Amino acid sequence: MERICVAIRVRPSISDESSTGLHWKVEDNRISLHKRLGTPVSGVSHAFDHIFDESCANSEVYERLTKDIVHAAVEGFNGTVFAYGQTSSGKTFTMNGSQTDPGVIHQAVRDIFSKIQEATDREFLVRVSYMEIYNEEINDLFAVENKKLQIHESLERGVYVSGLREEIVSSGEQVLQLIESGEVNRHFGETNMNVRSSRSHTIFRMVIESKGKYDNHRDEYFSGDAVRVSVLNLVDLAGSERIAKTGAAGVRLKEGKHINKSLMVLGNVINKLSDGVKQRGHIPYRDSKLTRILQPALGGNAKTSIICTIAPEEVHVEETKGTLQFASRAKRITNCAQVNEILTDAALLKRQKLEIEELRKKLQGSRAEVLEQEILKLRNDMLKYELEREKLATELEEERKSHKEHQLKLGNLSSQVISDCDRSSTQEHESSKQHHNEESSVNHKKFEEEAFRTPCFKAAPSAFVARRGIYSKLPDFSPLPNAFSTVADEDTWQRLNKGYIADLDSLQVTPARRVQSFPCGDVTPVSSHRTDTSEIEHLKRQLELAIAEKEEIQKEFSLLKAEKDTLHRMASESSQELSKVVDQKDKAVKELITETQRRQELEKEIKQFSVAFASRQRSLLSFHTDFKSKIESLKAQNSVLVPKSYGYGIKDLPG
Numbered sequence: 001m002e003r004i005c006v007a008i009r010v011r012p013s014i015s016d017e018s019s020t021g022l023h024w025k026v027e028d029n030r031i032s033l034h035k036r037l038g039t040p041v042s043g044v045s046h047a048f049d050h051i052f053d054e055s056c057a058n059s060e061v062y063e064r065l066t067k068d069i070v071h072a073a074v075e076g077f078n079g080t081v082f083a084y085g086q087t088s089s090g091k092t093f094t095m096n097g098s099q100t101d102p103g104v105i106h107q108a109v110r111d112i113f114s115k116i117q118e119a120t121d122r123e124f125l126v127r128v129s130y131m132e133i134y135n136e137e138i139n140d141l142f143a144v145e146n147k148k149l150q151i152h153e154s155l156e157r158g159v160y161v162s163g164l165r166e167e168i169v170s171s172g173e174q175v176l177q178l179i180e181s182g183e184v185n186r187h188f189g190e191t192n193m194n195v196r197s198s199r200s201h202t203i204f205r206m207v208i209e210s211k212g213k214y215d216n217h218r219d220e221y222f223s224g225d226a227v228r229v230s231v232l233n234l235v236d237l238a239g240s241e242r243i244a245k246t247g248a249a250g251v252r253l254k255e256g257k258h259i260n261k262s263l264m265v266l267g268n269v270i271n272k273l274s275d276g277v278k279q280r281g282h283i284p285y286r287d288s289k290l291t292r293i294l295q296p297a298l299g300g301n302a303k304t305s306i307i308c309t310i311a312p313e314e315v316h317v318e319e320t321k322g323t324l325q326f327a328s329r330a331k332r333i334t335n336c337a338q339v340n341e342i343l344t345d346a347a348l349l350k351r352q353k354l355e356i357e358e359l360r361k362k363l364q365g366s367r368a369e370v371l372e373q374e375i376l377k378l379r380n381d382m383l384k385y386e387l388e389r390e391k392l393a394t395e396l397e398e399e400r401k402s403h404k405e406h407q408l409k410l411g412n413l414s415s416q417v418i419s420d421c422d423r424s425s426t427q428e429h430e431s432s433k434q435h436h437n438e439e440s441s442v443n444h445k446k447f448e449e450e451a452f453r454t455p456c457f458k459a460a461p462s463a464f465v466a467r468r469g470i471y472s473k474l475p476d477f478s479p480l481p482n483a484f485s486t487v488a489d490e491d492t493w494q495r496l497n498k499g500y501i502a503d504l505d506s507l508q509v510t511p512a513r514r515v516q517s518f519p520c521g522d523v524t525p526v527s528s529h530r531t532d533t534s535e536i537e538h539l540k541r542q543l544e545l546a547i548a549e550k551e552e553i554q555k556e557f558s559l560l561k562a563e564k565d566t567l568h569r570m571a572s573e574s575s576q577e578l579s580k581v582v583d584q585k586d587k588a589v590k591e592l593i594t595e596t597q598r599r600q601e602l603e604k605e606i607k608q609f610s611v612a613f614a615s616r617q618r619s620l621l622s623f624h625t626d627f628k629s630k631i632e633s634l635k636a637q638n639s640v641l642v643p644k645s646y647g648y649g650i651k652d653l654p655g
């Protein structure tokens with residue numbers, strides 16, 4: 001959708017009277033009415049796409065307002081440029097121009113042919129026609145005999161004037177000559193306002209057909225073999241007039257009434273179109289011939305621009321205000337222009353094939369590819385989960401093993417402690433007194449209660465005294481002094497004892513440490529008792545630590561188990577999803593196959609249709625030729641003159 005481009009052009013003042021009060025002021029794209037001292041009149045200020053002041057030449061108007069539309073017409077877009085305004089405001093001057101300042105039509109014609117020259121990959125056929133709407137009747141300006149032409153509408157051609165002469169042209173000069181000849185037939189008349197006032201609306205029309213040239217190297221058309229057909233209307237409207245001002249009477253009065261009526265309908269159409277899609281309702285295009293012919297340009301398939309001409313004199317302020325209001329409404333209208341292409345059967349078939357191909361690609365690309373990717377992703381995820389699960393299972397197994405080993409170690413340790421205690425207790429019996437017995441009995445009980453609660457440990461013997469007689473031989477290496485018996489003070493013992501069993505692990509794993517023990521005979525009973533007690537304490541601590549460690553491992557174990565369960569669940573969910581996606585893919589593939597079959601059937605049908613169409617065309621052609629020859633012979637027989645009809649189609653293309 002694009003808006004209609006609206007511009008204002010101010011004609012130079014032609015009155016000798018200097019303004020005594022109101023005057024128009026142009027600032028950039030805004031025009032406003034001012035009082036004598038320059039105070040703006042409130043509510044009379046309008047902005048437009050362009051405002052051309054008195055000094056602007058037609059070339060500037062063409063450059064800024066019309067050129068783009070003309071170029072688009074060469075490319076296949078419909079275009080309309082029209083001049084609107086009160087009588088004597090400069091419409092004809094803008095459209096036709098003068099010797100020194102050629103108008104919009106003149107420049108458009110030249111520009112079109114230079115554009116055609118540039119487009120080397122296309123061949124063109126240009127047809128021109130020139131008509132006027134005079135007193136609500138359509139006359140052909142290229143053929144005076146073609147009067148009161150009728151408007152028709154068909155699906156193929158849209159709205160058209162039947163019987164209008166169209167000339168095939170090949171150069172700008174040819175067109176300008178034709179226009180000149182047409183101008184002679186146009187209705188002008190003298191009024192109080194304009195010595196040469198247009199008494200009709202004129203529409204100069206160029207129909208531009210083009211087709212891509214055939215490229216022999218590539219064995220195909222440069223830009224497809226579709227034919228583009230566009231219509232460019234260059235319209236010079238008759239000016240609205242106040243009968244009192246123009247002093248019209250008789251014929252001029254009748255003309256004036258028709259002019260005003262059709263301009264009023266144009267105003268109504270513009271008003272309705274500017275209301276917006278929802279409010280506009282019925283558009284009265286059919287109320288006048290002008291609006292009927294200009295229908296595609298107003299809210300239809302065309303690029304349109306309107307040049308509203310105004311007279312700057314104070315005496316025309318009211319008319320100028322009306323023109324500016326019309327222009328303000330018109331600039332709200334949106335059109336939807338698109339390239340007009342006519343497809344031959346072959347082009348249609350080719351285009352449909354391409355479309356089918358594209359659709360097929362899209363179908364394959366959009367669904368199957370996405371599904372493939374999804375499946376791949378899910379497979380990767382599954383693999384990842386599997387690996388993680390395996391890793392966790394291995395870790396779990398290792399943890400289990402180490403847990404077992406720990407338990408085994410603990411069992412060994414406790415049985416070792418028990419056997420050590422047993423031996424110490426026997427020695428104690430032989431050497432110590434009664435109170436020692438009691439004390440060790442208490443100690444033993446305490447130990448039994450505190451340290452050996454775990455069921456896997458054996459119950460301790462009733463008389464428990466630590467003893468270290470298991471290693472009878474002295475070690476090859478020992479950190480102890482040779483004459484240990486003389487330094488059996490408690491501190492030294494404690495220190496050495498610490499080094500002796502630093503922790504349970506080193507005790508079990510490093511045999512060299514074991515040989516740090518020494519025969520019990522070297523130790524005095526009293527000090528042996530003390531040392532054993534502290535050793536037990538130490539062992540108890542170690543045991544407690546081992547139990548805590550075991551609990552920790554158990555906790556870790558249950559966490560790992562939970563994690564493993566989650567992974568299992570995720571893996572099964574993934575596999576379910578995977579099977580769902582695979583199902584979906586299968587379905588899509590089936591759909592694709594059905595679609596392809598359908599397309600193939602369609603292609604076949606199109607082929608059959610085009611064959612039938614071609615044969616029908618051939619039979620119609622032969623019928624037409626027969627019919628024509630029969631008419632000719634009848635004509636010859638009756639010697640009746642039949643008026644020549646004019647009609648050119650794409651088949652009349654030269655060469």
Ligand SMILES: Nc1ncnc2c1ncn2[C@@H]1O[C@H](COP(=O)(O)OP(=O)(O)OP(=O)(O)O)[C@@H](O)[C@H]1O
Binds near residue numbers: 014196
């Ligand atoms: N921009 C301009 N520069 C110079 N002269 C102009 C300009 N515009 C209009 N004129 C002159 O003003 C007069 C009236 O202009 P024109 O005939 O183009 O008006 P019009 O709007 O077509 O009038 P009508 O509706 O009566 O046909 C002409 O003599 C024309 O040469």
